[in-house]
Amino acid sequence: MSAADPARAVGPVGTSTERIWRRFSSAQRLARFTVYLVIVAAIVVSIQTVEVIPEFLADAPEQVADLLARMWPIDFAHYPGTVHAALTETIHIATLGTLLSLMLAVPVGILAAHNLVPVTPLNLAAKLILVSSRSVNSLVWALLFVGIFGPGALAGTLAIAFRSIGFVGKLLGEALEEAQAGPIEALTAAGAPWASRMTFGYWPQVKPAFWSIALFRWDINVRESAVLGLVGAGGIGMALDSALNLFQWPRVAVILLAIFAVVILAEVAVTQVRRRVI
Protein backbone atom coordinates (compact mmCIF):
# COMPACT_ATOMS: atom_id res chain seq x y z
CA MET A 1 0.00 0.00 0.00
CA SER A 2 1.90 2.99 -1.24
CA ALA A 3 1.00 6.26 0.41
CA ALA A 4 -0.53 8.88 -1.79
CA ASP A 5 1.68 11.52 -3.27
CA PRO A 6 1.45 14.44 -0.82
CA ALA A 7 1.76 16.89 -3.67
CA ARG A 8 -1.50 15.61 -5.03
CA ALA A 9 -3.34 16.01 -1.75
CA VAL A 10 -6.16 18.41 -2.30
CA GLY A 11 -6.68 21.26 0.06
CA PRO A 12 -6.72 25.01 0.14
CA VAL A 13 -3.10 26.07 0.33
CA GLY A 14 -1.82 29.23 1.96
CA THR A 15 -4.57 31.65 2.84
CA SER A 16 -6.90 29.51 4.86
CA THR A 17 -5.91 28.57 8.39
CA GLU A 18 -7.38 25.12 8.13
CA ARG A 19 -5.75 22.68 5.79
CA ILE A 20 -7.71 19.63 4.71
CA TRP A 21 -5.53 16.59 4.15
CA ARG A 22 -6.87 13.96 1.87
CA ARG A 23 -5.22 10.70 1.04
CA PHE A 24 -6.19 10.59 -2.63
CA SER A 25 -6.71 13.30 -5.20
CA SER A 26 -10.24 13.73 -6.52
CA ALA A 27 -9.25 12.10 -9.81
CA GLN A 28 -8.00 9.06 -7.92
CA ARG A 29 -11.17 8.96 -5.88
CA LEU A 30 -13.22 9.21 -9.05
CA ALA A 31 -11.35 6.23 -10.50
CA ARG A 32 -11.94 4.17 -7.38
CA PHE A 33 -15.57 5.19 -7.24
CA THR A 34 -16.02 4.14 -10.87
CA VAL A 35 -14.67 0.69 -10.08
CA TYR A 36 -17.03 0.34 -7.11
CA LEU A 37 -19.95 1.51 -9.22
CA VAL A 38 -19.18 -0.95 -12.01
CA ILE A 39 -18.83 -3.80 -9.51
CA VAL A 40 -22.14 -3.03 -7.81
CA ALA A 41 -23.90 -2.59 -11.16
CA ALA A 42 -22.49 -5.91 -12.40
CA ILE A 43 -23.66 -7.71 -9.27
CA VAL A 44 -27.15 -6.19 -9.41
CA VAL A 45 -27.57 -6.95 -13.11
CA SER A 46 -26.29 -10.50 -12.62
CA ILE A 47 -28.65 -11.22 -9.74
CA GLN A 48 -31.59 -9.86 -11.69
CA THR A 49 -30.94 -11.68 -14.93
CA VAL A 50 -29.47 -14.99 -13.84
CA GLU A 51 -31.90 -17.83 -14.41
CA VAL A 52 -32.61 -19.70 -11.22
CA ILE A 53 -35.39 -22.24 -11.19
CA PRO A 54 -37.01 -21.99 -7.73
CA GLU A 55 -38.37 -25.54 -7.78
CA PHE A 56 -34.88 -26.92 -8.29
CA LEU A 57 -33.53 -24.76 -5.50
CA ALA A 58 -36.26 -25.83 -3.07
CA ASP A 59 -35.46 -29.39 -3.97
CA ALA A 60 -31.76 -29.05 -3.19
CA PRO A 61 -31.54 -30.40 0.40
CA GLU A 62 -33.50 -33.47 -0.61
CA GLN A 63 -31.22 -34.01 -3.62
CA VAL A 64 -28.08 -33.66 -1.54
CA ALA A 65 -29.41 -36.15 1.00
CA ASP A 66 -30.22 -38.50 -1.86
CA LEU A 67 -26.75 -38.05 -3.33
CA LEU A 68 -25.04 -38.82 -0.04
CA ALA A 69 -27.31 -41.78 0.64
CA ARG A 70 -26.46 -43.24 -2.76
CA MET A 71 -22.75 -42.59 -2.35
CA TRP A 72 -22.40 -43.50 1.27
CA PRO A 73 -21.20 -46.88 1.98
CA ILE A 74 -18.25 -46.27 -0.33
CA ASP A 75 -17.76 -49.50 -2.19
CA PHE A 76 -14.06 -49.96 -2.82
CA ALA A 77 -14.80 -53.05 -4.89
CA HIS A 78 -15.04 -50.68 -7.86
CA TYR A 79 -11.46 -49.54 -7.45
CA PRO A 80 -9.24 -52.45 -8.56
CA GLY A 81 -10.63 -52.77 -12.07
CA THR A 82 -11.29 -49.77 -14.25
CA VAL A 83 -10.73 -46.99 -11.72
CA HIS A 84 -7.14 -47.95 -10.99
CA ALA A 85 -6.27 -48.18 -14.69
CA ALA A 86 -7.93 -44.82 -15.36
CA LEU A 87 -6.07 -43.24 -12.45
CA THR A 88 -2.65 -44.38 -13.67
CA GLU A 89 -3.60 -43.16 -17.14
CA THR A 90 -4.37 -39.74 -15.64
CA ILE A 91 -0.96 -39.58 -13.98
CA HIS A 92 0.74 -40.62 -17.22
CA ILE A 93 -1.16 -37.92 -19.11
CA ALA A 94 -0.14 -35.28 -16.58
CA THR A 95 3.53 -36.33 -16.53
CA LEU A 96 3.99 -36.82 -20.27
CA GLY A 97 2.07 -33.61 -20.96
CA THR A 98 4.32 -31.69 -18.57
CA LEU A 99 7.49 -33.15 -20.15
CA LEU A 100 6.29 -32.32 -23.65
CA SER A 101 5.35 -28.81 -22.59
CA LEU A 102 8.82 -28.29 -21.10
CA MET A 103 10.37 -29.28 -24.41
CA LEU A 104 8.09 -26.99 -26.38
CA ALA A 105 8.20 -24.09 -23.93
CA VAL A 106 11.98 -23.78 -23.64
CA PRO A 107 12.52 -22.43 -27.18
CA VAL A 108 9.50 -20.13 -26.89
CA GLY A 109 10.63 -18.90 -23.48
CA ILE A 110 14.11 -18.17 -24.88
CA LEU A 111 12.58 -16.27 -27.79
CA ALA A 112 10.47 -14.25 -25.36
CA ALA A 113 13.47 -13.13 -23.28
CA HIS A 114 14.66 -9.79 -24.60
CA ASN A 115 18.19 -10.04 -23.19
CA LEU A 116 18.77 -13.36 -24.99
CA VAL A 117 17.09 -12.56 -28.29
CA PRO A 118 17.28 -8.78 -28.71
CA VAL A 119 14.85 -8.79 -31.64
CA THR A 120 11.58 -7.16 -30.58
CA PRO A 121 9.36 -8.70 -33.30
CA LEU A 122 10.54 -12.18 -32.28
CA ASN A 123 9.89 -11.37 -28.60
CA LEU A 124 6.39 -10.21 -29.44
CA ALA A 125 5.69 -13.27 -31.58
CA ALA A 126 6.83 -15.54 -28.74
CA LYS A 127 4.68 -13.61 -26.25
CA LEU A 128 1.70 -13.98 -28.59
CA ILE A 129 2.22 -17.76 -28.61
CA LEU A 130 2.41 -17.78 -24.81
CA VAL A 131 -0.70 -15.64 -24.37
CA SER A 132 -2.79 -17.69 -26.78
CA SER A 133 -1.70 -20.92 -25.10
CA ARG A 134 -2.75 -19.53 -21.74
CA SER A 135 -6.04 -18.02 -22.74
CA VAL A 136 -7.42 -21.27 -24.14
CA ASN A 137 -8.68 -23.49 -21.34
CA SER A 138 -7.24 -27.00 -21.16
CA LEU A 139 -10.74 -28.42 -21.77
CA VAL A 140 -10.93 -26.46 -25.02
CA TRP A 141 -7.50 -27.67 -26.04
CA ALA A 142 -8.76 -31.17 -25.23
CA LEU A 143 -11.84 -30.66 -27.44
CA LEU A 144 -9.64 -29.54 -30.32
CA PHE A 145 -7.25 -32.48 -29.96
CA VAL A 146 -10.12 -34.94 -29.61
CA GLY A 147 -11.39 -33.53 -32.90
CA ILE A 148 -7.99 -34.12 -34.50
CA PHE A 149 -6.70 -37.34 -32.93
CA GLY A 150 -9.93 -38.91 -31.79
CA PRO A 151 -10.85 -39.71 -28.17
CA GLY A 152 -8.10 -41.04 -25.94
CA ALA A 153 -5.05 -40.30 -23.89
CA LEU A 154 -3.08 -38.83 -26.81
CA ALA A 155 -5.53 -35.92 -27.06
CA GLY A 156 -5.33 -35.43 -23.30
CA THR A 157 -1.53 -35.39 -23.26
CA LEU A 158 -1.37 -32.85 -26.06
CA ALA A 159 -4.05 -30.70 -24.40
CA ILE A 160 -2.06 -30.64 -21.14
CA ALA A 161 1.13 -29.88 -23.05
CA PHE A 162 -0.31 -27.03 -25.09
CA ARG A 163 -2.04 -25.44 -22.12
CA SER A 164 1.20 -25.59 -20.13
CA ILE A 165 3.42 -23.99 -22.81
CA GLY A 166 2.11 -20.54 -21.95
CA PHE A 167 2.63 -20.96 -18.22
CA VAL A 168 6.09 -22.53 -18.39
CA GLY A 169 7.28 -20.29 -21.24
CA LYS A 170 6.15 -17.09 -19.53
CA LEU A 171 7.78 -17.90 -16.21
CA LEU A 172 10.93 -19.23 -17.89
CA GLY A 173 11.21 -16.11 -20.06
CA GLU A 174 10.91 -13.93 -16.95
CA ALA A 175 13.54 -15.99 -15.14
CA LEU A 176 15.89 -15.62 -18.13
CA GLU A 177 15.34 -11.88 -18.23
CA GLU A 178 16.22 -11.63 -14.55
CA ALA A 179 19.50 -13.54 -15.02
CA GLN A 180 22.60 -11.54 -14.09
CA ALA A 181 24.59 -10.24 -17.03
CA GLY A 182 28.02 -10.64 -15.36
CA PRO A 183 28.73 -14.32 -16.02
CA ILE A 184 27.38 -14.01 -19.55
CA GLU A 185 29.60 -11.03 -20.30
CA ALA A 186 32.58 -12.96 -18.94
CA LEU A 187 31.79 -15.90 -21.22
CA THR A 188 31.28 -13.63 -24.22
CA ALA A 189 34.60 -11.91 -23.50
CA ALA A 190 36.31 -15.30 -23.44
CA GLY A 191 34.89 -15.96 -26.93
CA ALA A 192 32.41 -18.64 -25.82
CA PRO A 193 29.96 -19.72 -28.53
CA TRP A 194 26.19 -19.37 -28.05
CA ALA A 195 25.73 -22.95 -26.79
CA SER A 196 28.38 -22.50 -24.09
CA ARG A 197 26.90 -19.18 -23.01
CA MET A 198 23.56 -20.95 -22.61
CA THR A 199 24.85 -24.00 -20.71
CA PHE A 200 27.39 -22.23 -18.49
CA GLY A 201 25.97 -18.71 -18.30
CA TYR A 202 22.18 -18.87 -18.27
CA TRP A 203 21.33 -22.45 -17.33
CA PRO A 204 22.97 -22.45 -13.87
CA GLN A 205 21.12 -19.21 -13.08
CA VAL A 206 17.66 -20.33 -14.16
CA LYS A 207 18.00 -23.98 -13.09
CA PRO A 208 16.23 -23.65 -9.70
CA ALA A 209 13.44 -21.57 -11.25
CA PHE A 210 13.07 -24.05 -14.11
CA TRP A 211 12.68 -27.09 -11.89
CA SER A 212 10.31 -25.36 -9.54
CA ILE A 213 8.17 -24.17 -12.49
CA ALA A 214 8.14 -27.75 -13.82
CA LEU A 215 7.08 -29.20 -10.47
CA PHE A 216 4.44 -26.53 -9.92
CA ARG A 217 2.98 -27.13 -13.37
CA TRP A 218 3.00 -30.90 -12.87
CA ASP A 219 0.97 -30.41 -9.69
CA ILE A 220 -1.57 -28.27 -11.59
CA ASN A 221 -1.63 -30.74 -14.47
CA VAL A 222 -2.50 -33.66 -12.19
CA ARG A 223 -5.63 -31.74 -11.16
CA GLU A 224 -6.48 -30.70 -14.69
CA SER A 225 -5.93 -34.08 -16.31
CA ALA A 226 -8.58 -35.51 -14.00
CA VAL A 227 -11.32 -33.59 -15.84
CA LEU A 228 -10.10 -33.91 -19.43
CA GLY A 229 -11.90 -37.23 -19.73
CA LEU A 230 -15.25 -35.43 -19.54
CA VAL A 231 -14.69 -34.35 -23.14
CA GLY A 232 -13.21 -37.70 -24.13
CA ALA A 233 -9.52 -37.02 -23.70
CA GLY A 234 -8.67 -40.05 -21.56
CA GLY A 235 -7.86 -40.56 -17.92
CA ILE A 236 -10.07 -40.85 -14.86
CA GLY A 237 -12.49 -38.23 -16.20
CA MET A 238 -13.71 -40.77 -18.72
CA ALA A 239 -14.45 -43.28 -15.95
CA LEU A 240 -16.20 -40.47 -14.06
CA ASP A 241 -18.23 -39.51 -17.11
CA SER A 242 -19.45 -43.04 -17.78
CA ALA A 243 -20.25 -43.62 -14.09
CA LEU A 244 -22.25 -40.36 -14.05
CA ASN A 245 -24.13 -41.19 -17.23
CA LEU A 246 -25.11 -44.56 -15.77
CA PHE A 247 -26.01 -42.97 -12.39
CA GLN A 248 -23.58 -45.33 -10.65
CA TRP A 249 -23.16 -43.04 -7.66
CA PRO A 250 -21.15 -45.46 -5.48
CA ARG A 251 -18.63 -45.67 -8.30
CA VAL A 252 -18.62 -41.88 -8.63
CA ALA A 253 -17.79 -41.69 -4.92
CA VAL A 254 -14.82 -44.05 -5.33
CA ILE A 255 -13.56 -42.06 -8.33
CA LEU A 256 -13.85 -38.73 -6.50
CA LEU A 257 -12.02 -40.18 -3.52
CA ALA A 258 -9.29 -41.50 -5.83
CA ILE A 259 -8.89 -38.07 -7.46
CA PHE A 260 -8.75 -36.42 -4.05
CA ALA A 261 -6.08 -38.84 -2.85
CA VAL A 262 -3.94 -38.36 -5.96
CA VAL A 263 -4.19 -34.57 -5.79
CA ILE A 264 -3.14 -34.53 -2.14
CA LEU A 265 -0.30 -37.01 -2.79
CA ALA A 266 0.93 -34.93 -5.73
CA GLU A 267 0.96 -31.81 -3.60
CA VAL A 268 2.85 -33.56 -0.79
CA ALA A 269 5.33 -35.03 -3.30
CA VAL A 270 5.96 -31.64 -4.89
CA THR A 271 6.51 -29.98 -1.53
CA GLN A 272 8.94 -32.70 -0.45
CA VAL A 273 10.92 -32.65 -3.71
CA ARG A 274 11.07 -28.88 -3.67
CA ARG A 275 12.36 -28.84 -0.12
CA ARG A 276 15.05 -31.48 -0.73
CA VAL A 277 16.27 -30.81 -4.25
CA ILE A 278 15.74 -27.17 -4.98
Next chain:
Amino acid sequence: MTDPTATVAALPADPFRRSLWPRLAAVALAVYVVYACAQLEVSWERVQTGLDNAAKFFSRLFPPNFHRRDLLVKGLSESLEIAVLASTLGILLALPIGLCAARNLMPLWVTWPARLVIVLSRSFHPVIVAILFVKAVGFGALAGALALTVASIGFIGKLFTEAIEEISLKQVEAIRATGAPFASVLAFGVLPQVFSRFIGFATYQLDSNLRNSTMVGIVGAGGIGGTLFAAFQRFDYDFVCAILISIITLIMIGEVLATAVRAIFIENATLPDLLRPGAAMRRVRHAEDD
Protein backbone atom coordinates in the same frame (compact mmCIF):
# COMPACT_ATOMS: atom_id res chain seq x y z
CA MET B 1 46.32 -19.83 1.64
CA THR B 2 49.44 -17.75 1.15
CA ASP B 3 50.61 -19.65 -1.88
CA PRO B 4 48.30 -18.88 -4.82
CA THR B 5 49.27 -22.06 -6.69
CA ALA B 6 47.96 -24.19 -3.82
CA THR B 7 44.41 -22.90 -4.35
CA VAL B 8 44.61 -23.54 -8.05
CA ALA B 9 45.74 -27.11 -7.45
CA ALA B 10 42.86 -27.67 -5.02
CA LEU B 11 40.28 -26.88 -7.69
CA PRO B 12 38.88 -29.86 -9.61
CA ALA B 13 40.15 -30.31 -13.13
CA ASP B 14 36.73 -29.60 -14.63
CA PRO B 15 34.60 -27.21 -12.58
CA PHE B 16 31.51 -28.13 -14.60
CA ARG B 17 31.89 -31.89 -14.11
CA ARG B 18 28.48 -33.47 -13.69
CA SER B 19 27.67 -35.83 -10.91
CA LEU B 20 26.19 -39.24 -11.52
CA TRP B 21 22.68 -38.54 -10.22
CA PRO B 22 21.36 -36.24 -12.94
CA ARG B 23 22.45 -38.79 -15.57
CA LEU B 24 20.70 -41.61 -13.77
CA ALA B 25 17.59 -39.45 -13.44
CA ALA B 26 17.69 -38.66 -17.15
CA VAL B 27 17.91 -42.37 -18.02
CA ALA B 28 15.05 -43.16 -15.63
CA LEU B 29 12.98 -40.40 -17.20
CA ALA B 30 13.64 -41.73 -20.72
CA VAL B 31 12.62 -45.24 -19.63
CA TYR B 32 9.48 -43.82 -18.05
CA VAL B 33 8.53 -41.90 -21.20
CA VAL B 34 8.84 -45.03 -23.34
CA TYR B 35 6.85 -47.06 -20.82
CA ALA B 36 4.12 -44.42 -20.42
CA CYS B 37 3.77 -43.94 -24.18
CA ALA B 38 3.32 -47.70 -24.53
CA GLN B 39 0.72 -47.66 -21.75
CA LEU B 40 -1.22 -44.84 -23.37
CA GLU B 41 -0.95 -46.47 -26.79
CA VAL B 42 0.66 -43.35 -28.15
CA SER B 43 2.48 -44.22 -31.34
CA TRP B 44 3.93 -42.36 -34.26
CA GLU B 45 1.29 -43.74 -36.67
CA ARG B 46 -1.48 -42.30 -34.53
CA VAL B 47 0.20 -38.93 -34.52
CA GLN B 48 0.56 -39.10 -38.30
CA THR B 49 -3.05 -40.03 -39.03
CA GLY B 50 -3.98 -37.27 -36.61
CA LEU B 51 -1.94 -34.73 -38.51
CA ASP B 52 -3.76 -35.76 -41.70
CA ASN B 53 -7.04 -35.19 -39.85
CA ALA B 54 -5.83 -31.86 -38.56
CA ALA B 55 -5.88 -30.27 -42.02
CA LYS B 56 -9.45 -31.45 -42.54
CA PHE B 57 -10.44 -30.35 -39.06
CA PHE B 58 -9.05 -26.85 -39.43
CA SER B 59 -10.58 -26.40 -42.86
CA ARG B 60 -13.95 -27.11 -41.24
CA LEU B 61 -13.29 -24.69 -38.38
CA PHE B 62 -12.87 -21.77 -40.78
CA PRO B 63 -14.56 -19.52 -41.66
CA PRO B 64 -16.23 -19.06 -38.25
CA ASN B 65 -20.00 -18.99 -38.40
CA PHE B 66 -21.54 -16.16 -36.38
CA HIS B 67 -25.10 -16.68 -37.65
CA ARG B 68 -26.58 -17.92 -34.39
CA ARG B 69 -25.74 -14.72 -32.58
CA ASP B 70 -28.62 -14.97 -30.05
CA LEU B 71 -27.36 -18.28 -28.73
CA LEU B 72 -23.84 -16.93 -28.53
CA VAL B 73 -24.79 -13.73 -26.69
CA LYS B 74 -27.07 -15.60 -24.30
CA GLY B 75 -24.37 -18.11 -23.42
CA LEU B 76 -21.68 -15.49 -22.99
CA SER B 77 -23.81 -13.25 -20.80
CA GLU B 78 -24.75 -16.22 -18.66
CA SER B 79 -21.06 -17.03 -18.27
CA LEU B 80 -20.40 -13.44 -17.25
CA GLU B 81 -23.21 -13.56 -14.69
CA ILE B 82 -21.83 -16.80 -13.26
CA ALA B 83 -18.36 -15.27 -12.98
CA VAL B 84 -19.61 -12.10 -11.27
CA LEU B 85 -21.84 -13.90 -8.79
CA ALA B 86 -19.28 -16.59 -7.99
CA SER B 87 -16.53 -14.02 -7.43
CA THR B 88 -18.71 -11.87 -5.17
CA LEU B 89 -19.97 -14.74 -3.08
CA GLY B 90 -16.60 -16.46 -3.08
CA ILE B 91 -14.73 -13.38 -1.91
CA LEU B 92 -17.33 -12.59 0.77
CA LEU B 93 -17.06 -16.11 2.16
CA ALA B 94 -13.31 -16.44 1.69
CA LEU B 95 -12.39 -13.38 3.74
CA PRO B 96 -13.69 -14.63 7.12
CA ILE B 97 -12.47 -18.15 6.40
CA GLY B 98 -9.03 -16.91 5.37
CA LEU B 99 -8.87 -14.73 8.48
CA CYS B 100 -9.80 -17.68 10.69
CA ALA B 101 -7.06 -19.77 9.09
CA ALA B 102 -4.27 -17.26 9.87
CA ARG B 103 -2.05 -18.83 12.53
CA ASN B 104 -0.66 -15.54 13.81
CA LEU B 105 -4.06 -14.11 14.79
CA MET B 106 -6.21 -17.08 15.66
CA PRO B 107 -5.92 -19.96 18.14
CA LEU B 108 -5.26 -23.47 16.86
CA TRP B 109 -8.82 -24.73 17.25
CA VAL B 110 -10.03 -22.03 14.84
CA THR B 111 -7.27 -22.35 12.25
CA TRP B 112 -7.61 -26.10 11.85
CA PRO B 113 -11.24 -26.28 10.63
CA ALA B 114 -10.73 -23.19 8.44
CA ARG B 115 -7.66 -24.76 6.84
CA LEU B 116 -9.57 -27.96 6.25
CA VAL B 117 -12.32 -26.03 4.42
CA ILE B 118 -9.71 -24.32 2.24
CA VAL B 119 -7.91 -27.56 1.38
CA LEU B 120 -11.19 -29.31 0.55
CA SER B 121 -12.35 -26.49 -1.73
CA ARG B 122 -9.01 -26.44 -3.52
CA SER B 123 -8.60 -30.13 -4.15
CA PHE B 124 -11.24 -30.59 -6.85
CA HIS B 125 -11.31 -28.99 -10.24
CA PRO B 126 -14.28 -26.56 -10.56
CA VAL B 127 -15.79 -28.72 -13.28
CA ILE B 128 -15.95 -31.72 -10.93
CA VAL B 129 -17.49 -29.58 -8.18
CA ALA B 130 -19.98 -28.37 -10.80
CA ILE B 131 -21.08 -31.97 -11.42
CA LEU B 132 -22.02 -32.31 -7.76
CA PHE B 133 -23.87 -28.99 -7.73
CA VAL B 134 -25.76 -29.93 -10.89
CA LYS B 135 -27.04 -32.94 -8.99
CA ALA B 136 -27.87 -30.77 -5.94
CA VAL B 137 -29.53 -27.70 -7.51
CA GLY B 138 -30.30 -28.91 -11.01
CA PHE B 139 -29.01 -27.82 -14.40
CA GLY B 140 -28.33 -24.16 -14.98
CA ALA B 141 -26.32 -21.14 -14.00
CA LEU B 142 -26.85 -21.53 -10.26
CA ALA B 143 -24.89 -24.78 -10.19
CA GLY B 144 -22.05 -23.14 -12.08
CA ALA B 145 -22.03 -20.11 -9.81
CA LEU B 146 -21.93 -22.27 -6.68
CA ALA B 147 -19.17 -24.47 -8.08
CA LEU B 148 -17.00 -21.46 -8.89
CA THR B 149 -17.79 -20.01 -5.46
CA VAL B 150 -16.22 -23.09 -3.91
CA ALA B 151 -13.17 -22.69 -6.14
CA SER B 152 -12.89 -19.01 -5.17
CA ILE B 153 -13.09 -19.83 -1.46
CA GLY B 154 -10.20 -22.24 -1.86
CA PHE B 155 -7.98 -19.90 -3.83
CA ILE B 156 -8.68 -16.56 -2.13
CA GLY B 157 -8.83 -18.20 1.29
CA LYS B 158 -5.38 -19.71 0.86
CA LEU B 159 -3.73 -16.54 -0.46
CA PHE B 160 -5.48 -14.30 2.07
CA THR B 161 -4.27 -16.52 4.90
CA GLU B 162 -0.72 -16.39 3.58
CA ALA B 163 -0.91 -12.62 3.21
CA ILE B 164 -2.14 -12.19 6.79
CA GLU B 165 0.54 -14.53 8.12
CA GLU B 166 3.21 -12.37 6.49
CA ILE B 167 2.10 -9.03 7.99
CA SER B 168 4.20 -7.07 10.43
CA LEU B 169 2.85 -7.55 13.94
CA LYS B 170 4.23 -4.21 15.16
CA GLN B 171 1.22 -2.30 13.91
CA VAL B 172 -1.17 -4.88 15.33
CA GLU B 173 0.61 -4.57 18.68
CA ALA B 174 0.45 -0.79 18.58
CA ILE B 175 -3.30 -0.83 18.06
CA ARG B 176 -3.78 -3.50 20.72
CA ALA B 177 -1.79 -1.35 23.14
CA THR B 178 -4.36 1.42 22.83
CA GLY B 179 -6.95 -0.98 24.17
CA ALA B 180 -8.74 -1.30 20.86
CA PRO B 181 -11.20 -4.17 20.46
CA PHE B 182 -10.46 -7.01 18.05
CA ALA B 183 -12.55 -5.51 15.23
CA SER B 184 -10.50 -2.30 15.35
CA VAL B 185 -7.27 -4.28 15.37
CA LEU B 186 -8.45 -5.97 12.17
CA ALA B 187 -9.67 -2.78 10.53
CA PHE B 188 -6.63 -0.62 11.33
CA GLY B 189 -3.81 -3.07 11.98
CA VAL B 190 -4.36 -6.01 9.63
CA LEU B 191 -6.49 -5.03 6.64
CA PRO B 192 -4.43 -2.00 5.50
CA GLN B 193 -1.38 -4.26 5.32
CA VAL B 194 -3.03 -6.88 3.13
CA PHE B 195 -5.32 -4.67 1.05
CA SER B 196 -3.13 -4.29 -2.03
CA ARG B 197 -2.40 -8.00 -2.19
CA PHE B 198 -6.09 -8.68 -1.73
CA ILE B 199 -6.89 -6.51 -4.76
CA GLY B 200 -4.30 -8.50 -6.70
CA PHE B 201 -5.79 -11.89 -6.05
CA ALA B 202 -9.41 -10.74 -6.15
CA THR B 203 -8.97 -9.46 -9.70
CA TYR B 204 -7.02 -12.58 -10.56
CA GLN B 205 -9.86 -14.72 -9.22
CA LEU B 206 -12.44 -12.81 -11.24
CA ASP B 207 -10.32 -13.48 -14.28
CA SER B 208 -10.00 -17.15 -13.46
CA ASN B 209 -13.73 -17.46 -12.71
CA LEU B 210 -14.46 -15.93 -16.09
CA ARG B 211 -12.27 -18.55 -17.77
CA ASN B 212 -13.87 -21.40 -15.85
CA SER B 213 -17.43 -20.08 -16.24
CA THR B 214 -17.08 -20.66 -19.96
CA MET B 215 -16.26 -24.30 -19.19
CA VAL B 216 -18.65 -25.47 -16.46
CA GLY B 217 -21.41 -25.67 -19.07
CA ILE B 218 -19.79 -28.88 -20.35
CA VAL B 219 -21.36 -30.69 -17.38
CA GLY B 220 -24.62 -28.72 -17.59
CA ALA B 221 -23.84 -25.95 -15.12
CA GLY B 222 -24.80 -23.03 -17.37
CA GLY B 223 -22.90 -20.60 -19.54
CA ILE B 224 -21.44 -20.84 -23.02
CA GLY B 225 -19.71 -24.16 -22.30
CA GLY B 226 -22.90 -26.14 -22.89
CA THR B 227 -23.42 -24.51 -26.26
CA LEU B 228 -19.78 -25.14 -27.14
CA PHE B 229 -19.90 -28.80 -26.24
CA ALA B 230 -23.22 -29.35 -28.05
CA ALA B 231 -21.90 -27.67 -31.19
CA PHE B 232 -18.78 -29.81 -30.98
CA GLN B 233 -20.75 -33.03 -30.67
CA ARG B 234 -22.92 -32.06 -33.64
CA PHE B 235 -19.75 -31.42 -35.68
CA ASP B 236 -20.79 -27.78 -36.14
CA TYR B 237 -17.14 -26.89 -36.26
CA ASP B 238 -17.63 -23.44 -37.79
CA PHE B 239 -19.92 -22.51 -34.88
CA VAL B 240 -17.37 -24.01 -32.46
CA CYS B 241 -14.81 -21.66 -33.98
CA ALA B 242 -17.12 -18.67 -33.53
CA ILE B 243 -17.71 -19.61 -29.88
CA LEU B 244 -13.99 -20.04 -29.23
CA ILE B 245 -13.18 -16.66 -30.78
CA SER B 246 -15.87 -15.02 -28.61
CA ILE B 247 -14.62 -16.73 -25.45
CA ILE B 248 -11.03 -15.68 -26.08
CA THR B 249 -12.14 -12.10 -26.79
CA LEU B 250 -14.17 -12.04 -23.57
CA ILE B 251 -11.24 -13.36 -21.55
CA MET B 252 -8.86 -10.82 -23.07
CA ILE B 253 -11.27 -7.97 -22.24
CA GLY B 254 -11.54 -9.36 -18.72
CA GLU B 255 -7.76 -9.37 -18.40
CA VAL B 256 -7.49 -5.75 -19.53
CA LEU B 257 -10.18 -4.70 -17.03
CA ALA B 258 -8.47 -6.63 -14.23
CA THR B 259 -5.21 -4.85 -15.03
CA ALA B 260 -7.04 -1.51 -14.95
CA VAL B 261 -8.53 -2.26 -11.53
CA ARG B 262 -5.11 -3.24 -10.20
CA ALA B 263 -3.63 -0.03 -11.59
CA ILE B 264 -6.32 2.06 -9.87
CA PHE B 265 -6.10 0.41 -6.47
CA ILE B 266 -2.45 -0.57 -6.24
CA GLU B 267 -0.74 2.15 -8.26
CA ASN B 268 -3.30 4.86 -7.39
CA ALA B 269 -3.87 5.53 -11.06
CA THR B 270 -6.59 7.90 -12.25
CA LEU B 271 -8.92 7.21 -15.17
CA PRO B 272 -6.86 9.30 -17.65
CA ASP B 273 -3.73 7.43 -16.47
CA LEU B 274 -5.27 4.22 -17.72
CA LEU B 275 -5.58 5.54 -21.25
CA ARG B 276 -2.00 6.75 -21.32
CA PRO B 277 0.14 4.00 -22.75
CA GLY B 278 2.83 2.69 -20.50
CA ALA B 279 3.57 3.61 -16.90
CA ALA B 280 1.09 2.24 -14.39
CA MET B 281 -0.41 -0.52 -16.51
CA ARG B 282 2.92 -2.06 -17.35
CA ARG B 283 4.21 -2.05 -13.81
CA VAL B 284 1.30 -4.03 -12.38
CA ARG B 285 1.28 -6.66 -15.09
CA HIS B 286 4.21 -8.32 -13.37
CA ALA B 287 2.06 -9.13 -10.38
CA GLU B 288 0.07 -11.81 -12.16
CA ASP B 289 0.96 -15.40 -12.61
CA ASP B 290 -1.07 -18.18 -14.05
